[in-house]
Amino acid sequence: xxKRLLLGDEAIALGAIHAGLSGVYAYPGTPSTEITEFIQTNxxxxxxxxxxxxxxxxxxxxxxxLGMSYCGKRALVCMKHVGMNVCADAFVNSAITGxxxxxxxxxxxxxxxxxxQNEQDSRFYGxxxxxxIFEPSNQQxxxxxxxxxxxxxxxxxxxxxxxxxxxxxxxxxxxTVGKAIDQNKLTPSTDNAHWVLLPGxxxxxxxxxxxxxxxxxxxxxxxxxxxxxxxxxxxxxxxMGIVACGIxxxxxxxxxxxxxxxxxxxxxxxxxxxxxxxxxxxKMAAACKSILVVEDGQPVVEExxxxxxxTSYKLEGRLTGKLPRTGELNPDNVSLALGKENKPVFDPAQxxxxxxxxxxxxxxxxxxxxxxxxxxxxxxxxxxxGDIGCYTLGALPPFKALASCVDMGASITMAKGAADAGLxxxxxxxxDSTFTHSGMTGLLxxxxxxxxxxxxxxxNLTTGMTxxxxxxxxxxxxxxxxxxxxxxxxxxxxxxxPKNMPEITxxxxxxxxxxxVSVIIPRRECIQVAARHARExxxxxxx
Amino acid sequence: MKKDIILCGVGGQGILSIATIxxxxxxxxxxxxxxxxxxxxxxxxxxxxxxxxLSTDPIWSDQIPTGETDVIISMEPMEALRYIGYLSPxxxxxxxxxxxxxxxxxxxxxxxMNELSEMNNVQLDIEAIATELxxxxxxxxxxxxxxxxxxxxxxxxxxxxxxxxxxxxKGEAVVEANLKAxxxxxxxxxx
Numbered sequence: 024x025x026k027r028l029l030l031g032d033e034a035i036a037l038g039a040i041h042a043g044l045s046g047v048y049a050y051p052g053t054p055s056t057e058i059t060e061f062i063q064t065n066x067x068x069x070x071x072x073x074x075x076x077x078x079x080x081x082x083x084x085x086x087x088x089l090g091m092s093y094c095g096k097r098a099l100v101c102m103k104h105v106g107m108n109v110c111a112d113a114f115v116n117s118a119i120t121g122x123x124x125x126x127x128x129x130x131x132x133x134x135x136x137x138x139x140q141n142e143q144d145s146r147f148y149g150x151x152x153x154x155x156i157f158e159p160s161n162q163q164x165x166x167x168x169x170x171x172x173x174x175x176x177x178x179x180x181x182x183x184x185x186x187x188x189x190x191x192x193x194x195x196x197x198x199t200v201g202k203a204i205d206q207n208k209l210t211p212s213t214d215n216a217h218w219v220l221l222p223g224x225x226x227x228x229x230x231x232x233x234x235x236x237x238x239x240x241x242x243x244x245x246x247x248x249x250x251x252x253x254x255x256x257x258x259x260x261x262x263m264g265i266v267a268c269g270i271x272x273x274x275x276x277x278x279x280x281x282x283x284x285x286x287x288x289x290x291x292x293x294x295x296x297x298x299x300x301x302x303x304x305x306k307m308a309a310a311c312k313s314i315l316v317v318e319d320g321q322p323v324v325e326e327x328x329x330x331x332x333x334t335s336y337k338l339e340g341r342l343t344g345k346l347p348r349t350g351e352l353n354p355d356n357v358s359l360a361l362g363k364e365n366k367p368v369f370d371p372a373q374x375x376x377x378x379x380x381x382x383x384x385x386x387x388x389x390x391x392x393x394x395x396x397x398x399x400x401x402x403x404x405x406x407x408x409g410d411i412g413c414y415t416l417g418a419l420p421p422f423k424a425l426a427s428c429v430d431m432g433a434s435i436t437m438a439k440g441a442a443d444a445g446l447x448x449x450x451x452x453x454x455d456s457t458f459t460h461s462g463m464t465g466l467l468x469x470x471x472x473x474x475x476x477x478x479x480x481x482x483n484l485t486t487g488m489t490x491x492x493x494x495x496x497x498x499x500x501x502x503x504x505x506x507x508x509x510x511x512x513x514x515x516x517x518x519x520x521p522k523n524m525p526e527i528t529x530x531x532x533x534x535x536x537x538x539x540v541s542v543i544i545p546r547r548e549c550i551q552v553a554a555r556h557a558r559e560x561x562x563x564x565x566x
Numbered sequence: 567m568k569k570d571i572i573l574c575g576v577g578g579q580g581i582l583s584i585a586t587i588x589x590x591x592x593x594x595x596x597x598x599x600x601x602x603x604x605x606x607x608x609x610x611x612x613x614x615x616x617x618x619x620l621s622t623d624p625i626w627s628d629q630i631p632t633g634e635t636d637v638i639i640s641m642e643p644m645e646a647l648r649y650i651g652y653l654s655p656x657x658x659x660x661x662x663x664x665x666x667x668x669x670x671x672x673x674x675x676x677x678x679m680n681e682l683s684e685m686n687n688v689q690l691d692i693e694a695i696a697t698e699l700x701x702x703x704x705x706x707x708x709x710x711x712x713x714x715x716x717x718x719x720x721x722x723x724x725x726x727x728x729x730x731x732x733x734x735x736k737g738e739a740v741v742e743a744n745l746k747a748x749x750x751x752x753x754x755x756x757x
Contacts, residue, residue, distance in 0.1 A: 028593050030603070053605055137604065194602040194628040195585075197593055270628070277627040354631040365632040368655045372647035374673035374681050378576065380612035381668070413610065490605075 024199045031191035034162040034198050035129060036061035038169030041203040045096035045124070046074035048084035050460060051489035052103030053138035054192035055131035059101055060492075067203065077486075079495040080431070080460040081106035085113040085128070092126040092182075093218065095210030097173050101129040105139060107148045109431065109461070117182045118152040119220060119228045123212045125173035126182040133189050134320050134351035138488075140411075140430070142349065144320035149184040149297065153232055155239045156297040157185045158269035162196040164248055164295060170204075175242055179235055188319045190351065191270050240298050248295040251303060254279060257286045264311035266304060268294040268324055271317035274357035282363050294318075299327050308332050315360060316340035319352045381416055387547035388414040390519035391481050392422040394527040394545075395450065398535070399424075405448045405535075406441060410434035410462070412454035413487045413549075425452070432461025438476045439469045448535040451478045456486040459496035463503060469540045470508040477534050478542045480504075481519070483549040491552040504542045513537060519545040568621035569719045570630040572649045575641030576666045577614045580706045583732075584639065585616050587710060591720045591728035592620055602628040611668055613645055620719045639713045641706065642666045643682055643689070644673060650685065659687040660713040660755075662705070664694075688712055690754050696747055704747035711751020722752055 029037065036058045039047065049059040062068045063075045074091075078084035081102045088098035100110070107114065107130050114128060130145035149156035157172050159165040168185065176183045216224050243249055267275045272293045279289065290307050292300075308314060308331065316325040316338070325340035332338055339345035345360045346352070355365045382389050391414070399405035409415055409425035410433065418425040427437055434451035435458075442449040453462050458480050469476055480500055486492040496503060504514045513534060517527045527545065534541035548556075571588075573581045585601055592599040602617045617630045632652055638659045640646035646661040653659070661682065665675055682689065690712060696705035707729060714722040729748050733741045 026593065028589050028599070057605070190602055190628050193605050194600060195589060196600045196625075196628075197598070273626040273628065277631065280626070281631070353629050354627045358631060365634070367651035367653075368633050369650040369653055369685075372644075372650055372681060374678040375644065375647060376669055376671045376673055378611075378613040378645075378669055380577065380610040383610060416610065 024201065026197045026199050028195055029162055029166070029198045030057055030193060030195050031162050031165050031187055032057035032193070033061045034166040035169060035185070035187070036065070037200060038166040039099045039127070040065060040068050040071070040073065041201060042170040042173045043097050043204045043206045044073055044099055045206045046088065046091045047099045047101060048078050048088040049101040050078050050081050050084055050106060051486050051492045052106050052131070053489055054133060054189040055101045055103045055129065056489045056492070057192070058129060071203070071206065077493050077495065081110040082113055085110035085117070088126060089113065089117050089120070089122070092122040092124040093212050094124065095212070096124040096207045098124065099127050099129060102131070103139065104130055104132040104143050104145050105141065105430065106130070107145050111148070114148065115152045116220060118154050118232055119225055120218050121180045121228065121231070122176060122182050123180070123210070124207050125176035127169070127172045127176060128182055128184045130184060130186050131189070131192050132186060132320050135189070137189055140428070142320065144323055145184065145186045146297065146320065146323045149186065150323070153236065154181050155179070155183045155242060157183065158295050158297070159185070159187065159191065160248070160269050160272045160293065160295055161191070162194070162198050165191065166198050166200060168248070168295070179238060181232070181235060186269070188270060188351065236298070240300070243296045243298055243300045246296040248293070249300060250293045252291045252293060254289040254291070256288050259286055261286065262288045262290055262311040264307040264314035265289060265291045266294060266307075266314060266316045266324060266328060267291055268318040271319055271352055271357070274352050274354050275317055275361070277354050278358035278361045278363060281358060282361065294324065299324060301327070301331055304328055304331055308336060313337035313339065315345060317346065317352065317357055317360070379419060381419065382413060383550055385550045386413070387483055387519040387545060388417065388481055390521060390524070390527070391452070391479065391545045392417045392424050393521075394519075394524060394531060395424055395452070395479070396422060398528050398531045399448070399450070401532075402448050402535070404446060405450065406446060407450045407452055408434040408438045408441070410451070410453040410457050412457050414452060414454055414481055417452065431457050432465055435462050435465035435469060435476070435478055438478070439465065439472065439474045442474045442476045443472070447475060449476045450535070451476060453478065453480055454487070455480060455482040455484065455496060455500060456494040458500070459494070459503070463507065466504065466509070466540070467507045473539050475538050476540055477531070478540070480542060480544045482544050482546040483552070484546070485549045485552045487549045487551070491549060491555060500544055509540050509542050513539065513541040514544070515541070516544045516546055519547050567719055568619070568623065569637065569717055570635050571618040571620070571637045571639060571717070572615055572630065572635050572652060573618055573639050574613070574615040574645045574649060576645065576668065577611050579641040579666070581614060581616060581641055584706050584710050585618055587725065587728045587732050588618060588620070588717070588720070590732055591724045594728065595720055595724055597622060597719055598625050600625045600628045613648060615649065620717070622719065637713060637716050639709060641709060644678055647678070647682060657686065658716055659685050660709065660716065661687065661689050662692045662709060663689045664691050688755055690751070692751070695750055699743070699746055699750065701743040701747060704744045707744045707747035708751040711748040712755040714748070714752050715755050
């Protein structure tokens with residue numbers, strides 16, 4: 024068997040390729056991006072013709088994957104946790120239609136918000152849609168589970184979720200890999216009643232979904248990675264129960280290895296597949312004096328276990344403060360919950376300063392913010408509504424330019440709402456990729472309302488923050504804005520460079536003073552991507 | 567036997583290529599490895615670190631517990647100090663001495679180097695050496711060379727071989743330049 028050193032994300036990707044995947048659909052988002060990137064560049068995936076181009080957003084990705092599944096083929100949708108919000112309509116309804124070919128929805132959560140604006144737990148979505156959820160505890164399980172997940176999806180005829188967190192997505196370990204199986208043949212569904220969600224059909228399908236819940240629970244019991252492990256340290260009869268989900272299990276084992284002269288015995292239920300095997304937990308509660316729930320993200324399992332035991336039972340976890348209510352698990356906080364404190368030996372350094380991320384030197388967004396900074400000083404009530412991307416860093420010094428940053432596309436619609444309320448100037452700053460992801464519909468609203476807003480689409484020809492992936496609207500931005508009804512004389516394109524500052528600031532003033540929708544497009548390629556393109560060209564020339 | 571390593575520096579300094587080489591050597595030698603990286607926002611000129619765990623026994627957590635890090639390998643002196651809370655009592659810091667100043671409140675350099683010198687450490691201006699070797703891009707290999715004798719779970723020779731394997735696809739000249747840089751680092755480390 025071949026062993027390969029893989030990131031969690033790469034293990035998922037290779038697992039999918041080897042499980043007979045026909046297409047991956049995704050919008051980039053940390054920590055999920057590397058899954059699709061791996062499939063895009065993997066030789067085996069290219070030879071097999073696996074569809075892998077980036078999608079405009081998570082909703083288009085989810086729906087296209089459902090279309091592929093409709094045809095009997097295996098499809099994978101990948102996104103970061105907040106992408107689940109974007110595709111929620113399609114996602115929840117895909118459990119009502121059910122699937123034909125296997126459909127796996129991969130959600131990568133980001134507890135501690137390393138690169139995110141919240142730490143929502145995607146397991147809630149899985150539960151909400153009433154489908155099985157897989158949560159691997161390591162890279163090997165991530166690889167192996169992909170095949171199990173596709174098989175379960177096809178046997179239940181339902182989508183399944185695979186949930187990971189940043190620390191698994193972005194951690195590398197050796198994985199034993201197998202051989203690929205063939206892709207499914209094209210077998211489009213003929214069962215229209217299942218796919219046309221008119222109320223009459225949907226009611227039947229919903230009952231069908233509910234009737235499958237028992238099979239889903241049975242699959243959780245039969246899972247070979249949902250394991251009960253006992254650690255017998257003494258004959259004193261003192262037993263502690265631990266429910267350890269996903270990578271939480273690793274921190275538990277790490278901590279227990281570090282406790283010297285430990286006389287407690289442990290029953291550990293390792294959870295890697297949901298619905299939660301509740302009977303096993305009830306047995307644990309009967310045998311142990313207390314239960315600690317160790318889960319990364321929100322207290323999803325802890326809340327469920329709470330319902331299984333009586334109110335006087337000693338149940339601990341994030342809700343009781345035994346583990347921190349927010350932020351990711353780590354070996355230290357899990358160790359502390361198990362009774363051992365890991366203390367630093369050395370005091371914190373004296374000569375230390377924070378080093379926050381910042382826009383690259385030479386980045387076009389810098390010139391955009393320099394111009395905005397100069398112009399907004401001239402208006403008493405000017406507000407700049409920001410969006411999601413590298414340019415969110417415009418909120419930090421030295422620019423401190425942004426009044427808000429909420430979700431993909433919200434810059435335009437919040438500026439519109441603020442303008443409706445009477446604020447002027449109301450300025451939106453949004454990136455090219457974010458604009459096509461979720462900004463276009465908001466722009467249409469602004470045009471229809473003749474809102475007095477100035478929208479800056481800072482176009483760096485790429486999806487920069489996640490590492491320079493294709494931008495869906497490349498070379499189409501003026502056409503999109505005109506098509507949505509922005510007046511041609513108020514679609515202005517500039518090149519963000521220090522030498523063009525007088526021109527850019529002048530155009531900004533003009534468009535702020537215009538009482539209607541203006542779009543300014545500062546356009547210059549991301550310097551990281553430009554450097555990569557230069558390297559690729561040099562490589563081509565050397566051949 | 568285990569070695570827990572923190573690799574650190576500033577986003578864009580190339581700490582992940584050091585991790586790749588140690589990873590290659592570990593896989594070749596059949597040593598267990600887990601390596602947690604940071605991707606995304608912090609790569610834009612912010613502080614970055616990677617937890618790299620090597621062991622002959624199974625490794626559970628992807629992250630190193632506080633107070634158990636054996637070696638801090640840093641591309642930047644202040645960044646080396648950022649993680650001393652994770653260092654074990656016998657732990658060593660292997661660091662570049664040249665500050666990367668991209669913040670207005672960077673601490674006083676003399677005081678910083680003084681604080682660093684009180685720790686168990688090996689320090690060197692790796693960029694000066696790489697420039698002297700006419701191979702400025704291989705500064706991180708000088709650093710890996712300096713760290714090599716401290717990794718112990720893997721031998722210096724195993725790491726050296728991994729340098730050639732990883733750079734092989736870039737041609738012989740690149741391999742040679744990086745091996746030279748690595749060797750200079752090993753030499754400096756033994757002084």
